[in-house]
Amino acid sequence: MTIVVTGALGHIGSRLIRILPQRFPGNEIVLLDDLSTQRYASLFDLPQEGRYRFIEGDITKLTMDRVVADARVVVHLAAITDATTSFERKVAVELVNFGGTRAVAEACAAASVPLIALSSTSVYGTQKSLVDENCEPEELAPQSPYAESKLREEHLIQELGEARGLRFFLARFGTIFGASPGMRFHTAVNKFCWQAASGQKLTVWRTAYEQKRPYLDLEDAVRAISFVIERRLFDNRVYNVVSLNATVRQIVESIRRYIADLQVEFVDTRIMNQLSYEVLDARFRAAGFQASGDLDRGVRDTLALLAAANGRASTSAAEKAAE
Numbered sequence: 016m017t018i019v020v021t022g023a024l025g026h027i028g029s030r031l032i033r034i035l036p037q038r039f040p041g042n043e044i045v046l047l048d049d050l051s052t053q054r055y056a057s058l059f060d061l062p063q064e065g066r067y068r069f070i071e072g073d074i075t076k077l078t079m080d081r082v083v084a085d086a087r088v089v090v091h092l093a094a095i096t097d098a099t100t101s102f103e104r105k106v107a108v109e110l111v112n113f114g115g116t117r118a119v120a121e122a123c124a125a126a127s128v129p130l131i132a133l134s135s136t137s138v139y140g141t142q143k144s145l146v147d148e149n150c151e152p153e154e155l156a157p158q159s160p161y162a163e164s165k166l167r168e169e170h171l172i173q174e175l176g177e178a179r180g181l182r183f184f185l186a187r188f189g190t191i192f193g194a195s196p197g198m199r200f201h202t203a204v205n206k207f208c209w210q211a212a213s214g215q216k217l218t219v220w221r222t223a224y225e226q227k228r229p230y231l232d233l234e235d236a237v238r239a240i241s242f243v244i245e246r247r248l249f250d251n252r253v254y255n256v257v258s259l260n261a262t263v264r265q266i267v268e269s270i271r272r273y274i275a276d277l278q279v280e281f282v283d284t285r286i287m288n289q290l291s292y293e294v295l296d297a298r299f300r301a302a303g304f305q306a307s308g309d310l311d312r313g314v315r316d317t318l319a320l321l322a323a324a325n326g327r328a329s330t331s332a333a334e335k336a337a338e
Contacts, residue, residue, distance in 0.1 A: 022093030029197030036065035193233030232308020258308030
């Protein structure tokens with residue numbers, strides 16, 4: 016049997032593909048990536064116990080029916096994920112995100128292969144302080160082309176479930192933080208760690224400093240995917256997957272624990288004009304999953320990897336990470 020992972024060299028994928036051989040020994044791990052972000056290093060030093068097959072290609076152009084034909088499950092991670100720049104890349108986001116999901120989901124439906132598809136908690140645009148998967152339709156008000164594409168993908172997958180019997184698990188992931196070989200640095204926690212380690216001021220959206228948003232520790236993310244495969248939790252429902260809800264202030268103060276002279280600069284942006292809200296994950300917890308992610312640990316571990324950058328990242332971060 017095979018486990019197919021699209022976007023396998025990205026932030027989540029590059030960590031996931033190192034865990035899958037341990038959790039599912041004997042399965043071949045098929046890695047799909049178009050290398051558009053040139054994360055070649057994600058293929059370095061893969062675990063020896065893993066049986067891997069790498070396919071370089073665009074999922075909108077590959078014959079996906081052949082790729083998924085014998086799969087145990089398909090984990091669909093491939094996407095353009097930078098919400099801020101998606102305003103200037105609407106056509107590309109539509110092609111890669113929605114078009115790619117259509118290609119993968121239709122192939123899974125045709126082959127009767129279950130699908131784990133990643134959506135995002137950014138599909139919520141609510142004025143309520145708390146929100147879950149049972150929210151009213153008006154509470155789904157995406158604030159960026161990226162988030163809009165994710166909501167459209169959800170609808171597409173649900174339609175395929177009803178019309179063609181596709182079995183799926185739809186995961187609305189919180190904003191990822193934590194280190195991986197294919198790590199990206201355009202989301203809040205990781206971006207702030209990079210700026211801090213490089214001696215830059217932290218650029219913080221002025222309207223967001225006290226607003227709460229959902230975050231997901233990378234280790235919780237890969238554990239969640241493994242959990243779904245193990246439990247065969249393909250019940251065609253949407254699940255919020257989050258480690259914690261936190262304000263930007265909390266993130267900044269976590270970084271300040273390791274870099275005492277941290278400076279913050281407030282900026283304005285069109286994307287952060289929503290009110291504060293928390294995303295609840297009671298549905299996934301009821302299924303048996305317990306998040307264990309820790310914001311301070313994620314910050315500490317990321318800064319430890321950047322400890323030599325401009326001599327800025329606190330050596331205590333590296334020392335504490337080694338404890």
